[in-house]
């Protein structure tokens with residue numbers, strides 16, 4: 290769809306490799322006059338924007354300074370009201386923990402039209418890169434995208450977690466993951482459930498830490514991670530090659546290039 294001046298496209302940048310952008314996303318970036326992008330968006334993707342495009346990093350990595358959401362909203366509004374083609378670029382898929390609903394509601398309420406361009410979410414990139422499915426016939430019939438923590442830092446409700454046929458993909462809240470894993474086990478999920486923690490999914494420097502739910506805290510503490518991490522829990526994970534000769538505690542597996 291053409292990008293009308295004075296409108297905002299909320300675009301998924303995928304997990305961090307430029308060739309995992311959709312064509313629609315790439316075209317939107319190449320056509321942008323103002324680009325507001327999150328910290329998880331890689332330089333290679335930002336570089337697709339024209340030289341004359343106004344580029345603003347909005348931050349948004351845990352523990353690092355980032356613009357307040359209200360500031361980002363106002364900035365998008367101001368740039369759109371100047372008649373610019375604005376692209377709001379977010380890591381992964383904007384509709385998965387990307388606050389796209391809030392930003393869209395704000396802009397629409399102020400009379401600015403929006404369009405969402407989907408992207409490859411971290412769990413999909415992790416599954417593709419390390420060779421396991423997120424659903425699997427007869428084994429994994431449901432898929433839950435979940436965050437480990439709520440806004441105030443407490444663990445999220447996990448009443449659904451004992452469901453053996455569900456694959457769980459956990460985003461954010463890495464420090465809470467050991468407590469979360471303990472809670473999942475207490476709620477009836479087997480401590481032997483396969484788990485794969487993937488750092489920098491979709492990128493050349495991705496690492497996967499295979500393990501079991503009962504050892505998740507230990508495995509994560511042993512490897513340490515600088516980049517973003519998505520943790521996938523469920524029987525489907527055992528299809529990964531990295532899992533077949535797993536010793537616990539696990540050693541990280543590098544991505545094959």
Ligand SMILES: C[S@@+](CC[C@H](N)C(=O)[O-])C[C@H]1O[C@@H](n2cnc3c(N)ncnc32)[C@H](O)[C@@H]1O
Pocket residue numbers: 304305329379380381382383384385386387409410411412459460461462487488489490491492517518519
């Ligand atoms: C605010 S959420 C955004 C999720 C994003 N919209 C998506 O669809 O992937 C940020 C969290 O997503 C996960 N994440 C994002 N990119 C990742 C990547 N390349 N590898 C692993 N996890 C990633 C991490 O759990 C990170 O803390």
